[in-house]
Amino acid sequence: MKSSSSVMRGLTFFSKVQVVLVLSVLVLSIFFQSIFVQVHAADCEESQADLAGAFPQYWGIDEHSTRFVPAEHTTINATNVHQLKLKWAYGLESNSPRSYPLVTKDTIFFGDSGAGLLALDRETGCVRWRHEDSEADVASAILSRVTESGLTLYFTSRREGVFAVDAATGKTLWKASIDDEPVPLYSGTPLLAQGKIFVPISSEEIGLSLNPFYGCCTTSGGMAAFDATTGEQLWYLPTIEEPAQVIGRHFFFVEEWGPSGVPVWSAPTFDAESGLLFYGTGENYTEPATLTSDAIFAVDAATGQRRWVKQFTAGDTFNMGCVIGGPNCPDSPGPDLDFGAPPVLANNGRGETVLYAGQKSGHVHAMNPRTGDVYWSKHLSRGGYLGGIHWGIAADEQAGLLYVPISDFPSGGHSDLPAVPGMFALNLSDGTIRWKNLQDTDSVAGFWPGLSAGIVAAQGLVVAGDLAGGIAAYSAQDGSVLWQFDTAKTFTTVNGVPATGASIDSHGPLLVDDLLIVASGYGGVSMQPGNALLVFQLVEDSVDASQTNSLEGVASE
Amino acid sequence: MSEIRQPNAKIWRRALAGGIDFCLVPAFALLLMLVTGLLESAEAYTGGFPYLRVFFLGVTSYLILNGWLLWQRGQTLGKYWLKLKIVNSQDGKTPALWKLIFLRALFFGLPHAALIGFWYLVLIDWVFLFGKDRCCLHDLIAGTSVASVAPALPVAPEAKTEPQSAD
Numbered sequence: 200m201k202s203s204s205s206v207m208r209g210l211t212f213f214s215k216v217q218v219v220l221v222l223s224v225l226v227l228s229i230f231f232q233s234i235f236v237q238v239h240a241a242d243c244e245e246s247q248a249d250l251a252g253a254f255p256q257y258w259g260i261d262e263h264s265t266r267f268v269p270a271e272h273t274t275i276n277a278t279n280v281h282q283l284k285l286k287w288a289y290g291l292e293s294n295s296p297r298s299y300p301l302v303t304k305d306t307i308f309f310g311d312s313g314a315g316l317l318a319l320d321r322e323t324g325c326v327r328w329r330h331e332d333s334e335a336d337v338a339s340a341i342l343s344r345v346t347e348s349g350l351t352l353y354f355t356s357r358r359e360g361v362f363a364v365d366a367a368t369g370k371t372l373w374k375a376s377i378d379d380e381p382v383p384l385y386s387g388t389p390l391l392a393q394g395k396i397f398v399p400i401s402s403e404e405i406g407l408s409l410n411p412f413y414g415c416c417t418t419s420g421g422m423a424a425f426d427a428t429t430g431e432q433l434w435y436l437p438t439i440e441e442p443a444q445v446i447g448r449h450f451f452f453v454e455e456w457g458p459s460g461v462p463v464w465s466a467p468t469f470d471a472e473s474g475l476l477f478y479g480t481g482e483n484y485t486e487p488a489t490l491t492s493d494a495i496f497a498v499d500a501a502t503g504q505r506r507w508v509k510q511f512t513a514g515d516t517f518n519m520g521c522v523i524g525g526p527n528c529p530d531s532p533g534p535d536l537d538f539g540a541p542p543v544l545a546n547n548g549r550g551e552t553v554l555y556a557g558q559k560s561g562h563v564h565a566m567n568p569r570t571g572d573v574y575w576s577k578h579l580s581r582g583g584y585l586g587g588i589h590w591g592i593a594a595d596e597q598a599g600l601l602y603v604p605i606s607d608f609p610s611g612g613h614s615d616l617p618a619v620p621g622m623f624a625l626n627l628s629d630g631t632i633r634w635k636n637l638q639d640t641d642s643v644a645g646f647w648p649g650l651s652a653g654i655v656a657a658q659g660l661v662v663a664g665d666l667a668g669g670i671a672a673y674s675a676q677d678g679s680v681l682w683q684f685d686t687a688k689t690f691t692t693v694n695g696v697p698a699t700g701a702s703i704d705s706h707g708p709l710l711v712d713d714l715l716i717v718a719s720g721y722g723g724v725s726m727q728p729g730n731a732l733l734v735f736q737l738v739e740d741s742v743d744a745s746q747t748n749s750l751e752g753v754a755s756e
Numbered sequence: 757m758s759e760i761r762q763p764n765a766k767i768w769r770r771a772l773a774g775g776i777d778f779c780l781v782p783a784f785a786l787l788l789m790l791v792t793g794l795l796e797s798a799e800a801y802t803g804g805f806p807y808l809r810v811f812f813l814g815v816t817s818y819l820i821l822n823g824w825l826l827w828q829r830g831q832t833l834g835k836y837w838l839k840l841k842i843v844n845s846q847d848g849k850t851p852a853l854w855k856l857i858f859l860r861a862l863f864f865g866l867p868h869a870a871l872i873g874f875w876y877l878v879l880i881d882w883v884f885l886f887g888k889d890r891c892c893l894h895d896l897i898a899g900t901s902v903a904s905v906a907p908a909l910p911v912a913p914e915a916k917t918e919p920q921s922a923d
Contacts, residue, residue, distance in 0.1 A: 358804065380798075381797075381798040381799045381801070381802045382798045382801050382802060403798075403801060404798060407798070407801060412786070412789060412790065412795065412796065413795070413796060414793070414796040414797060416798075417797070417798050418798055450790060451790070452790040452791060452793065453790065453793075453796060454793070454796065
């Protein structure tokens with residue numbers, strides 16, 4: 200052919216050699232790159248996991264989202280927590296890990312974001328298997344359920360939907376997504392109950408609003424229910440039922456739409472007695488604001504019908520366009536005061552089950568779960584669009600306490616109250632403050648030490664990580680610090696991947712058996728990125744010295 | 757009107773012409789995007805970033821701005837203003853349109869790709885400019901070269917070849 204012959208015909212010999220060399224290098228580099236990403240260090244000799252005793256089953260430890268680990272699931276308590284020592288560290292590939300572990304007798308399952316779901320040997324941290332579905336960008340806690348074929352794991356991938364994976368082999372059993380919204384974002388952890396999996400739905404439009412040429416916004420958040428065995432969608436309930444209309448224009452051509460937004464990005468809470476599902480919502484992305492933003496929903500889990508909706512901040516319209524001063528920002532942007540922390544069902548000490556909800560505004564609300572009527576509201580802190588109360592609260596019914604971590608990261612605080620990052624313990628009965636332990640923001644030269652991540656409580660203590668990388672166990676009795684560890688350092692890891700700890704955010708720490716597991720480093724929303732998955736273990740005092748010596752080499756500044 | 761060509765135009769003139777095209781095509785694509793609303797709705801982003809739509813916008817804009825000139829004169833707008841012309845390296849004639857579009861223009865997006873991290877692809881393309889033929893890789897592959905068009909331009913002093921025939 201004339202065309203192909205003309206390509207090289209007219210070239211000098213030197214030029215031909217150059218072309219061949221360059222193209223060869225290009226092809227070889229692509230080839231070797233694809234080879235290298237397939238190679239992973241520290242794989243276990245035994246890939247089979249003992250799947251007995253998978254824990255926890257929920258983002259909130261139990262279906263009431265109390266984040267309280269009972270004594271049958273952890274031996275860590277106020278009297279021995281000081282014996283926690285670093286057992287091993289694993290270097291994640293992601294620098295914004297956003298997952299929560301599921302632990303069995305010998306395995307820790309954890310999501311390494313785009314690098315997939317990991318099954319790590321609980322004792323050594325070696326990799327039993329790695330779920331490498333290229334679409335599975337793990338963005339949630341790992342849930343489990345015993346099915347006919349064995350233990351099935353569930354998690355969400357931010358853009359692809361919910362995945363069901365065989366826990367023994369790491370093979371995808373099914374994946375499901377909704378067709379009801381064009382750009383759903385599956386950023387919240389689902390909940391398994393009654394053979395269904397309830398999946399929170401947010402929207403990619405929160406990010407698309409940054410694009411000034413994007414016609415923001417038309418979509419709604421919501422809650423979807425799927426059959427946990429087959430992945431078949433059972434129902435979908437949007438948080439906005441009115442269709443979006445054109446409300447304006449910019450740059451002559453770009454249409455502005457509304458209402459929109461009201462995402463659900465936190466795990467739902469389930470009450471088996473009433474059959475109700477509870478979840479919090481975020482702000483409207485565009486005007487007009489709806490009555491469902493910054494609200495708590497109560498929904499019939501069987502049918503997806505609304506029972507009640509209680510809004511706490513009206514007229515809150517905000518999107519990422521406001522952060523850059525873009526044209527998609529509403530004319531009168533709101534404070535963006537989502538409910539990012541799942542509502543908690545707990546006994547108030549007077550025999551009544553109360554629904555507690557923490558808001559980014561720094562408020563805690565106590566409600567009647569059957570009607571949504573508010574018993575009391577307590578305003579604790581300055582708040583802001585990154586909290587206030589951000590990812591999660593916890594309830595200790597035995598101690599009669601609601602633990603409330605406050606971040607107050609400097610981000611658009613809307614109230615006259617001062618920033619008070621720290622741990623608060625409120626009486627479940629009336630919201631009065633039993634104790635508080637504030638972070639020292641004056642002496643901290645580094646990052647803001649707010650408590651943004653979800654927390655976890657156990658017998659006589661509550662554990663929280665902060666945005667500066669510290670993690671501490673507080674006494675339930677008086678809030679004194681019983682144990683602490685600075686994760687903002689580099690770690691020698693079991694898989695040989697250099698790991699750095701940084702902001703502890705998102706799902707936070709887990710207590711299980713004699714282990715404390717936490718991911719350090721969350722680079723989302725302007726926090727400090729890192730990639731350390733840390734496993735601490737109780738070490739008996741009698742062997743403390745020798746164990747400590749052997750472990751000192753693991754952590755290094 | 758007849759014109760005189762000097763083969764292997766100076767690098768700075770080619771770079772300037774390339775720079776004009778580099779800016780003009782995306783600017784026109786932006787205008788096209790605004791008018792058509794092709795990337796304005798959520799549906800465009802279903803399934804991820806709409807690379808196909810962006811590619812379509814880029815190609816359409818390139819062809820609208822440069823198609824006729826390429827076909828008739830072997831020029832883009834940048835080359836037209838800088839008095840440059842793409843010619844067959846063998847016979848000095850205006851190359852066939854298909855060759856200009858399907859071989860040479862494939863490389864047009866490389867400088868834009870450099871902005872998102874693929875800078876080495878541009879280097880690979882441009883490093884050949886400093887070879888004996890003073891042709892980029894895309895010229896070598898398409899069998900073309902870029903010539904200055906006289907009399908608008910002074911004759912390059914280093915040009916030793918005889919002026920080629922006029923159109």
